[in-house]
Amino acid sequence: MRIINHLIVALAVCLLPMTTNAQTVPASRDEIGLSFAPLVRQAAPAVVNIYAKRIVEGRESPFAGDPFFSQFFQDFGKPTARVQNSLGSGVILGADGLVMSNFHVVGEATDIRVVLTDRREFTAKVILADEESDLALLKLEGAADLPFLALRDSDDVEVGELVLAIGNPFGVGQTVSSGIISGLARSSASLGRGYFIQTDAPVNPGNSGGALVDMAGRLIGINSAIITKSGGSNGVGFAIPADLVAQVMVQAAMGNDRFIRPWAGVSGQAVDAQMAEALGIDRPVGIVLDELHPDSPFGQAGLVPGDVIIRLDGADVNSPQEVMFRLAVAGIGKRVAVVYVRGGAENTAQVVLSAAPQSDSRMDMDITTGGLAGLSVAQIDPALIVALDLPLSAQGVVITAVEGPLARSGMAVGDIILGVNGRQVKTVEDIRASAAAGGRGWSVDLLRGGQVLRLRFRL
Template identity: 40%
Template structure:
């Protein structure tokens, strides 16, 4: 079972370099790389920029036991014999949840998960020194489960640096700091178990998998490399019973930075839209075309009045590159299209009737399709 890192009792369910910042960037030197003696120096340096998040949402009407009784249940007879047994109007309580996050700018921008702040009426951020601030939700992106929030402090805040998630390899050291089950300041370590993991949770799956223990409440917290750089945002676990079994997933930092930059600009995400139904290339087609392995994305259907239709893409075309990016599978095409600013004209290389054809495509706006 794939489980967002949240408390099951609740229904509450990241930036380009910040130019001109006077941030007190926590950038460990080589001397702070994990020594044989442990992670103490590294954790001491990083922890001040990791925050703990508490949220409250709208109170929902609780269902009384009487409301849950099956039709025909002899309530009146039981109460006649034994006295009042059922509370008709149970007290409604605000929904509550918790999570983690990390500061990315001295003026208080913080990255966390969308599912941590989704539906929240109030968001409270607690720093490592127990100082608390009310936070504003700047923007969220449900498709990648990333959110950007902000607090206003009286002084510059410590931040952590971004790492290059494209350089991460299976076997690299990994360190998680967060707020599991409300136990703030919890540190766990392990390795990167896999990269580019597709767990079929959404169209932009490209997770870093780690065996560093992460649990509910770690949501939105940072996954660090051995140099103390953020390589991912802890988001989801695989857990038959709800606790850590050593299979956790983090949104890679390169994707998060793009999302955060977009959210910080205007609070929304601009994604490109093509308007095609796609499927992976089969082994049979790859063999016919002379490829060692299947690659590209096969267009099964072009939507009417879509950018794909206007560009002349057709059913059966195999997209090999899009916007100068190689397309190895359908996920590559989804991400390549999304990365193009709506209204931009780019090129696609397709295999059509035995030859490669280059087609100009003006990408549409995905948000307008979802509206």
């Protein structure tokens, strides 16, 4: 009987399909259970290693690192320059050599070298960089007929999907790790202004800019950040959604060298359970508007403070970061539907998306003579609010540049000038008059980060 059992087992083994080298991308759960190798063979050649250098200016100071004296001697010491190296990954998105990576890998680099899996090397230059989204698009010089990844619609991604993370962790060479999509629409203070897809596929330093791909070999997102206490992967990694990657490529194709976002001109906060009850909403959903700029396109569409935005461009929104993401992927010039709740009833408005406008009456001024020589200022408008990250309610005159000896005064770009030598400042002309009337001693009142400061200095 034992011999018969052995024969049955042997016959069953002989009847199994024979493996060949002609493997294809897994098309079913059973095939996925066997091996990721065909998928890796398809996707990995489109993921590259990036070696970047940049020159960092600094000063040799005996007070460097001192928690107390260093703040008073920031400009003390001999000027120096050092080379800072960074290591990361990138994803080829076009056969002609378009590569997407992270801003924190290549955004300020002066020398970029890209190495493919077949060991070919290319020099590259940044053609569009955006620090806020942490994306940077590169163009490889002299590249053609390269393998590349197709983009997947981020809104189709579901929690629980199998994914692979491909990159160059710790500089050990291209590495593949597997996991699932463990969360969507992730945003928090620890992640900055970003809006991410979360994965438990191990992502480590050096994976930045690499690919998060699905089981069809399509790009779901660009790996960008992790939350860790050890410096290595704890299974909490974040990728920038492919929809935002696609919009960056669209703007690059239009000739933009920086990413331009539609301007909302609003501020708000996520609705919690207590707020939902007060607002007459059956559950916590959406964001309630606290403030709207007079030129806000949402205000022009009829929204007012206290309205709760629950859907934007057909997608639910539950955080300010999600609203900004939806605007960014929609793009300039698009008309989007906004569903909001007012007085317990749903309403719909159409909002035309545009960049933050520059006021026709805005005045910019460079002071070239007198005690404030080297100071550049401008009247605040929506364009400056966005460019300098000012509060939505900011008014008056803001510093746009500080050069020459005045740079040692303590004034900085983005400071709002409230007064000079006891004279109130509301317009650029007020600065001109103060500069002409001043002597060697100066007292300047500023608003910086919500705090009022008074700087005293002599020139």
